[in-house]
Amino acid sequence: MQRTAPPFRADQVGSLLRPSRIKDARAKLEKGEIPASELARIEDLEIEKIVHKQKSIGLQLATDGEFRRSWWHFDFLAKLTGCELYHPEGIQFAGITTRADSVRVIGKLDFPADHPMLAHYKFLHKQCAVAGITAKMTIPSPAVLHFRGGRKAISKEVYPDLEPFFEDLAKTYRKAVKAFYDAGCRYLQFDDTVWAYLCSQDELKKARERGDEVDHLQEIYARVINYAIAEKPADMAITTHVCRGNFRSTWISSGGYEPVAETMLAGTNYDGYFLEYDSDRAGGFEPLRFLPKGKKIVVVGVITSKFGELEKKDDIKRRLEEAAKFADIDQLAVSPQCGFASTEEGNILSEDEQWAKLSLALEVAKEVWGK
Secondary structure, eight states, rough: OOOOSSSSSSSSSOOOOHHHHHHHHHHHTTTTSSSSHHHHHHHHHHHHHHHHHHHTTSEEEEEOTTOOOSSSSSSHHHHHHHEEEEOOSSEETEEOOOOOOEEEEEEEEEEEOOHHHHHHHHHHHHHHHHHHHOOOOOEEEHHHHHTGGGGGBOOTTOSSSSSHHHHHHHHHHHHHHHHHHHOOEEEEEESSSHHHHHHHHHHHHHHHHHTTOOHHHHHHHHHHHHHHTTTOTTTEEEEEOOOOOOOOTBOOOOSTTTTTTTTIIIOOSSSSEEESSSSGGGGOOOOGGGSSSSSSSSEEEEOOBBBOOOHHHHHHHHHHHHTTTOOOOOGEEEEEESSSSSBTTOOSSSSHHHHHHHHHHHHHHHHHOOO
């Protein structure tokens, strides 16, 4: 049976390849050749087009492709009260290093009423209303603000102890959830690489080496997340997306979900989980046994967004059958494993290949769950 509420049987994570028109405009803005208002105008036009494209291929939802962002996470986090963008060394992926950007906490956390992504959502909402589909908004999980930089990226003058930091982080995100709901949002997603990092011995080792205590992070993050979404209205779906890094088709971490599955699937109150499953780095489907029976949905990311070669439909259906050995098929859905452009650089595939991936998810969903 298909679903009329998110997450949908055929869904998508969020980011889409940036059109050349947006890339060109950003380059011109950096050179001082156009004003910021001209970039915004071009973004508006391209987002309107991309919403209708998503509708035209059959999706029940649309995102803005994250076209206004440089990063999937820093653009949101840097605009929280008490945070700032700074420029340490880049993040090391497999064989490549990112631009030298990050976010640190320099003041007491809060969610500002004028956060720019509220306006971004309102524009998307308007376009989706015209198209007659659900608008999906993506923001980084609260766990990302802590784990990426750890204790060293949180002011000891403002937060000499981390417990008040986590309390303020939870309150900040609760305000964010309400603000997006009041703006019309009924489908919100917390993007979260941290659950996957907690499955990686290499990433845990790095965290310990920088002086962070990692043994109880699962419980802390679950508590923060549950507080943040505790007051969401019944007509709002909040999901999370978990992957192991996505920058120009590369990755950061490896390790199956077993170490975190019970806490993540049974211990957090999300409506759905987009789980990366496009490579053996994500392990097997056995951890899905922790998904509570009921309304929660796992969106199985067995279609890769990292490369353009199109998977075979029968292979995807067979993998869904494997997943269904551990979670009821009625509690499963399908999507690409990640976005196509977690940063403005984008992954190594073409726009046509991107749309073919999303169309494949739609075809599989129809055959598995019906029209």
